[in-house]
Amino acid sequence: MAELSRxxxxxxxxxxxxxxxxxxxxxxxxxxxxxxxxxxxxxAVDGMSFSLERGRTLGIVGESGSGKSVxxxxxxxxxxxxxxxxxxxxxxxGEELVGASPEAVRKLRGKKMAMIFQDPLSAMHPYYSVGxxxxxxxxxxxxxxxGVARKHAVDxxxxxxxxxxxxxxxxxxxxxxxxxxxxxxIAMALSCDPELLIADEPTTxxxxxxxxxxxxxxxxxxxxxxxALIIITHDLGVVAELSDDILxxxxxxxxxxxxxxxxxxxxxxxxxxxxxxxxxxxxxVRTERLLPIKGTPPSLINLPSGCAFHPxxxxxxxxxxxxxxxxxxxxxLGGGHPVACHLAVAVRRQIWExxxxxxxxxxx
Amino acid sequence: MxxxxxxxxxxxxVLLFFVSAVTFSIFFVxxxxxxxxxxxxxxxxxxxxxxxxTVKLTAERLGFYDPVVVQYGRWVKGVVAGTDYDYGxxxxxxxxxCLGYSFITRQPVWPDLLDRMTVTLSLAIGASIIWLLAGVAxxxxxxxxxxxxxxxxxxxxxxxxxxxPIFFTGIVxxxxxxxxxxxxxxxxxxxxxxxxxxxxxxxxxLPWITLAFLFAAAYARLTRAGMLETMNEDYIRTARAKGLKxxxxxTRHGLRAALTPILTIFGLDVGLLVxxxxxxxxxxxxxxxxxxxxxxxxxxxxxxxxxxxxxxAFFIVIANLIVDLLYAVIDPRVRLG
Numbered sequence: 001m002a003e004l005s006r007x008x009x010x011x012x013x014x015x016x017x018x019x020x021x022x023x024x025x026x027x028x029x030x031x032x033x034x035x036x037x038x039x040x041x042x043x044a045v046d047g048m049s050f051s052l053e054r055g056r057t058l059g060i061v062g063e064s065g066s067g068k069s070v071x072x073x074x075x076x077x078x079x080x081x082x083x084x085x086x087x088x089x090x091x092x093x094g095e096e097l098v099g100a101s102p103e104a105v106r107k108l109r110g111k112k113m114a115m116i117f118q119d120p121l122s123a124m125h126p127y128y129s130v131g132x133x134x135x136x137x138x139x140x141x142x143x144x145x146x147g148v149a150r151k152h153a154v155d156x157x158x159x160x161x162x163x164x165x166x167x168x169x170x171x172x173x174x175x176x177x178x179x180x181x182x183x184x185x186i187a188m189a190l191s192c193d194p195e196l197l198i199a200d201e202p203t204t205x206x207x208x209x210x211x212x213x214x215x216x217x218x219x220x221x222x223x224x225x226x227x228a229l230i231i232i233t234h235d236l237g238v239v240a241e242l243s244d245d246i247l248x249x250x251x252x253x254x255x256x257x258x259x260x261x262x263x264x265x266x267x268x269x270x271x272x273x274x275x276x277x278x279x280x281x282x283x284x285v286r287t288e289r290l291l292p293i294k295g296t297p298p299s300l301i302n303l304p305s306g307c308a309f310h311p312x313x314x315x316x317x318x319x320x321x322x323x324x325x326x327x328x329x330x331x332x333l334g335g336g337h338p339v340a341c342h343l344a345v346a347v348r349r350q351i352w353e354x355x356x357x358x359x360x361x362x363x364x
Numbered sequence: 365m366x367x368x369x370x371x372x373x374x375x376x377x378v379l380l381f382f383v384s385a386v387t388f389s390i391f392f393v394x395x396x397x398x399x400x401x402x403x404x405x406x407x408x409x410x411x412x413x414x415x416x417x418t419v420k421l422t423a424e425r426l427g428f429y430d431p432v433v434v435q436y437g438r439w440v441k442g443v444v445a446g447t448d449y450d451y452g453x454x455x456x457x458x459x460x461x462c463l464g465y466s467f468i469t470r471q472p473v474w475p476d477l478l479d480r481m482t483v484t485l486s487l488a489i490g491a492s493i494i495w496l497l498a499g500v501a502x503x504x505x506x507x508x509x510x511x512x513x514x515x516x517x518x519x520x521x522x523x524x525x526x527x528x529p530i531f532f533t534g535i536v537x538x539x540x541x542x543x544x545x546x547x548x549x550x551x552x553x554x555x556x557x558x559x560x561x562x563x564x565x566x567x568x569x570l571p572w573i574t575l576a577f578l579f580a581a582a583y584a585r586l587t588r589a590g591m592l593e594t595m596n597e598d599y600i601r602t603a604r605a606k607g608l609k610x611x612x613x614x615t616r617h618g619l620r621a622a623l624t625p626i627l628t629i630f631g632l633d634v635g636l637l638v639x640x641x642x643x644x645x646x647x648x649x650x651x652x653x654x655x656x657x658x659x660x661x662x663x664x665x666x667x668x669x670x671x672x673x674x675x676x677a678f679f680i681v682i683a684n685l686i687v688d689l690l691y692a693v694i695d696p697r698v699r700l701g
Contacts, residue, residue, distance in 0.1 A: 078604055110607030117605075122598040125617055126697055137606040172696045188606070 021094050024051035025228055026075075026196055031088035031098075033067075033074045040301040044070040046252035047088075052245075054195060057222065057229040059243030059260065061236060061275060065297045067252040068232045072198045075230075076115055077105035092196065111141040114194035118201040120181035124173040130157070130184045131169035138191040156187040160217060179210035183217065190221060197222070198230045203238055215241050236279045240264060248272050251298050251308035254330055258337025268339040268348045270313045273356045307342060315351060319343055365692070372688070376681045381440075383677040384670070388436050391666045402428035408467075408664055426467075439464065439670070463674070464667030473671040477653070481675070483554050484652035487575065487644065488637040490568055495576035495583055496630060502580070503587025504619060510592065518584060525581025534574045534647035541570060551648035571648045575641060579633060583626065590622035597621070624694055628687055635683025639676025 033045040045067045052058050060068050073079055075090055077097060090097040092113060097105055117123035124133060134153040135146065142149070150169070157165035160183040173181055182202065189197060199218065203211040219242055222229045231242055239246055240260065247257040248271065256269040267273055274293035295312035298304055307323045310316040316323040319342035332338040334345040341348060395405060406423035407414070414422075427435050441447055442462035448455050458465070463473040502522070506515040542550040548570040555563040594600065595618050603617040604610075640654030649655075653672055660668035692698045 073601075076605055078601060106607050106609070108607070109605055115605045117598060117602060119598065123602045125599040125603070125621070127620055127695055129696075136608070140607050140609075174697050188602075 021096070022051065022091050024091070025054045025093055027051040027089075027091040028071075028075070029089040029091070031071065031074060031090060032086070033070050033079060034085045034087075035083055036085065037301075042300045043252050043303065044300055045074060046303075048249075048252075048254055050247055050254065050257065052196075052228045052230065054228050055222075055226045056244045057231060057242050059231045059233065059239035059246045060249060061233060061239055061246060062249035063234060063293075063297045065300065066249040067300075068234075068249055069200050070252075071249075072115065072200055072230060072232055075196075075198065076109055076113055077102065078109075107141070110137055110194070111192040112194055113196040113198065114189040114192070116182075116185055116189045116197065116199040116202050119205045120178070120185040121173060121205075123185060124181065124188075126173060129170050129172050130176065131171075134169075134184070134188045134191055137188050141192045152191070153187070156191060157184065160184070160187045160190075160221075161213075162187075178206050179213065182206060182210070182214055186214075186217065186221070190225070193225060194227060196228045196230070197225075198232070200232045201234075202231065204233070204235070211238075218242065236275060248275070251303050252300060253308070253340065254338075255309065255340045256338070257330075262337050266336065266349070267352065268336060268343075268345070269309075269341050270315050270343075270348075271309050273352065274312075276360055277356070307340075315343060315348075318347065369685075369689070372685050376678075376685065379681055380674065380677060384440070384443075384674050385436065387670055387673045388439065389432075391669060392435060393432055396432070443674075463671035466665050466668055468663055468665050473667050476656070476668075477671055477675055480651060480653045480656045481638075482556060483650055484638055484640060484645070484654065486554075486557060486564065486568055487571055487641055487650060487652060488634055490565075490572040491575040491579070491641075491644075492630070492634050492637070494572055495579035498576065499580035499583025500587045500619075500623070500626065502584040503589075504591055504614070504622075506584065506588045507591030507595065508614065515588075519588070522581040522584045525577050526585070528578075530574060530578055530643040531647050533577060534571070534644065537570055537574055538648070551650070554650055571644050571650060574647075575637075575644045583630075586626055586629065587622060590625060591618060594618045594622040620694070624691070627690060627694070631683045631687030631690075632680070635680040636676075638679040638683075640672065 027049075028051070029049050031045055031048040032043070035042040035044060048067075048071055050058070060071065062068050070079075074084075074086055075092075075097070077100075079086060081102075086098055088098060092108065095104075095108075097108070124130070128136075131150060131153045134156060135149040138144070138149045138152055139146075144152075154165045154169050157169055162168050162180055162183055168176075168180075173184070176184060182205070186202075202218065203214050206214060215238060218229070218231075229242075231238060233239060243260045245258065246260050246263040248255050248263070248269065250271050256263060256267065256272050263272065264276070267276060271293070278292050293312055298308050298311070304311050306325045307313070307316070307328050310323040313323065322328075322342040326342070328340040328342050330338045330340040334349075336345065336349075339348075343351070402423040403416075403419050405428050406419050406426060410418050410422045423429060427438060430438075438447065442458065442460070442464060444460060446458055446460040446462045448457050458472055461474055463477070465472055466476075502518050506518045509515050538551060541548045549567045551570070553567050555567055557564045595614075600613060600617055603613045608617075638653075640657050641652060642654035642658060644650070645652040645654040646658065653675070656668065657672040657676075659665075660672060
């Protein structure tokens with residue numbers, strides 16, 4: 001982990017050059033996904049920009065409602081055009097997806113980019129056998145006979161660690177255990193060797209022992225396929241386990257991003273501090289309380305003025321009022337990673353070192 | 365699966381016994397409790413001018429003096445094994461399933477029922493195919509284009525369809541299409557399919573459509589609601605994420621799941637209808653089971669009433685059985701055993 005590649009996945013600070021194909025494999029430029037509702041415009045994703053290379057893993061973290069899943073569904077083009085307004089650019093391997101025809105995006109879905117969903121029980125069709133669902137995914141994009149596709153499905157099930165795959169291929173989802181269902185779901189996503197794999201809370205519905213197995217599996221498979229992997233989660237443990245890079249989302253925006261080590265060791269945004277403080281750790285003294293973030297995630301219809309996090313931020317007063325009025329830009333300052341915060345670089349680093357870190361590491 | 369079917373069939377037999385016992389009690393026991401004597405029961409079947417002697421004789425021949433259990437036992441024996449009837453003037457054998465002889469016409473009930481059944485079956489099967497196709501198609505389209513002009517128009521018409529009784533829509537359509545335009549049969553006629561299929565369809569087309577309209581309206585609303593719910597399921601998102609064509613997503617993943625509850629109701633509806641589409645048959649004067657039942661009840665013709673009740677119950681139970689079996693085929697989570 002010490003020798004991190006220096007072409008990290010990163011949020012792109014400042015202005016982005018529009019309309020020009022990037023060199024990166026996946027690049028989001030100022031992606032906005034808004035849902036007009038009767039109560040007002042829901043700005044679920046409001047200006048996301050990042051890039052990701054093949055073979056690397058990006059962890060997107062944030063509370064529920066911060067726009068993580070909406071972003072990923074947006075990349076796959078799964079939002080209903082009738083109720084979602086998508087703007088910005090999504091470049092995948094030189095192709096722009098936001099402006100592309102739905103048919104063109106459909107052909108990429110499942111083949112070039114695939115998704116692993118959160119709850120494998122509800123995400124698999126209860127009426128079709130696991131094998132059928134994998135075969136279906138394979139045959140949409142590959143003109144092969146049912147026999148060949150079936151053999152492929154059995155192979156895949158074996159590869160994701162389902163015992164007796166030739167037999168279990170005909171089982172229905174309800175005959176699988178939770179962990180096996182998630183494995184089958186992964187097999188389904190991998191059926192066409194996707195180059196971009198998005199896992200939306202892949203382990204949330206699983207018990208802890210199975211979680212570890214699934215994480216191991218995903219790491220192995222990613223190494224094997226050399227695909228780009230996006231892990232969406234609110235579980236920092238999962239991110240720490242898998243990610244090369246981390247992107248923290250709040251209120252539909254990226255508030256901090258960088259190499260995993262940097263973000264874990266030298267977080268600069270108060271929200272990230274809060275996330276770290278909320279993480280239960282065995283190495284902390286029992287009597288020590290968790291340090292939850294006070295308040296609740298903001299309404300995406302009426303985001304707080306200025307920095308969306310300011311009503312919950314303990315340090316908003318130290319910015320001379322800027323937090324209340326001005327939306328902070330995502331900037332990499334003082335040789336650090338990109339952070340969207342009005343606290344001066346020196347100030348926030350000092351707060352982290354002297355106020356936050358000691359509390360988190362009280363037991364060490 | 366096989367044990368399940370056998371068990372269900374056995375349960376069906378028990379249920380039919382139960383239904384027959386209840387029906388029997390309603391017509392033979394309840395009047396006794398209410399104060400009728402065998403003689404007063406028999407009076408209905410001998411005409412007004414009968415002597416006391418004739419009444420007693422009739423009551424005896426009809427077995428009204430025997431304990432109710434014996435009377436019921438005799439009825440059951442007739443159904444299962446057939447029975448011999450003593451007319452006084454001679455003995456007539458009534459083969460199984462013997463549902464007795466009409467008190468009024470003295471004709472055996474079963475051949476009559478068979479006759480009427482072809483009419484009702486023709487009506488129910490034709491109408492059910494129309495309403496299933498029309499209702500489901502409309503419902504699916506409405507769900508996919510929620511809020512569109514089509515959706516609103518279809519749901520408006522559907523609301524009318526479920527609200528308007530058949531004796532209204534039936535008569536209006538008769539007036540327009542049969543008497544006005546003269547393009548459909550004016551009702552009252554029935555040609556068996558085996559004799560002349562074209563004539564058969566011509567006679568039934570208007571009753572079919574009228575009956576189907578009522579049901580199609582309900583099915584369209586049900587299908588629409590089911591599709592709206594199903595298309596929001598996670599597995600539909602998964603199907604899309606796999607890159608399936610939208611048509612495949614809708615039919616193979618959405619509709620298949622949305623149809624399951626429709627199927628249950630469809631089975632029950634068809635079962636009910638086959639037992640007699642009373643209003644439709646009356647409106648179009650079709651000689652079906654429903655009309656038969658009404659006539660029988662109005663005439664106090666108990667063997668006919670018993671016969672048609674048992675037959676209707678039989679159809680409903682069988683329809684339920686078929687639905688349950690189909691359920692297991694459609695939804696693998698339903699394990700039968």
